[in-house]
Amino acid sequence: MKKSDEDKDLFKNAMKNVTPIKKDRRLYNDDLSKNKKKIRSKNINNQNYENSMLELNISADEVEQLGNEIAFRRKGVSKKILSRLKKGDYYIESEIDLHGYTVDQAKIILKEFIANSSSENIGCVRVIHGKGLGSGINGPVIKNYVQRWLGQWDDVLAFVTARAKDGGSGALYVLIKKR
Numbered sequence: 001m002k003k004s005d006e007d008k009d010l011f012k013n014a015m016k017n018v019t020p021i022k023k024d025r026r027l028y029n030d031d032l033s034k035n036k037k038k039i040r041s042k043n044i045n046n047q048n049y050e051n052s053m054l055e056l057n058i059s060a061d062e063v064e065q066l067g068n069e070i071a072f073r074r075k076g077v078s079k080k081i082l083s084r085l086k087k088g089d090y091y092i093e094s095e096i097d098l099h100g101y102t103v104d105q106a107k108i109i110l111k112e113f114i115a116n117s118s119s120e121n122i123g124c125v126r127v128i129h130g131k132g133l134g135s136g137i138n139g140p141v142i143k144n145y146v147q148r149w150l151g152q153w154d155d156v157l158a159f160v161t162a163r164a165k166d167g168g169s170g171a172l173y174v175l176i177k178k179r
Helices: 005-015 079-087 103-119 141-152
Strands: 063-066 069-073 094-097 124-128 156-161 171-176
Touching (some): 005 103, 079 156, 079 171, 094 103, 103 124, 103 141, 103 171, 141 156, 141 171
Parallel strands (some): 094 124
Antiparallel strands (some): 063 069, 069 156
8 A cells, every 4th residue: 555645744743752762671570661752742633534435354253352351363373372461460661641642643653653663662552542531422433443444454464442541442462463
């Protein structure tokens, strides 16, 4: 998929104040660090997402949903790894907060965040999408799209609903393929 100049400019503008995180070679840690990198920009121009054409090729049976909890694992990822991810055993090396973004903005920023995490050999991230409480009758718009997008992207090995202390149903732990 070729990126338009507008998409590139939008991303550059969103990331202009972002500072790269320092690498930490630990794979997991029982006592999750409070010094996680938060990525958020308020300098993005609003875009209307109604005309967005999104490819949603993930089938419902690939994502396991139990109440408010979501779990997804790609073929080749063991149930044990998914279980550890659910328990919060993996060290969260970076995170992104998608509150306040339109669907189009969220997709661009999240896609780049996942790609950059993979190229930086970051193994586990937290994606904060929110619970959709402000979405009205449409329900949690960004939350639903995020789950579909993550299931489509090859750099994502697995994702699960975060534990309550890390955002609960408003966030996901995402296991990233390292390059």
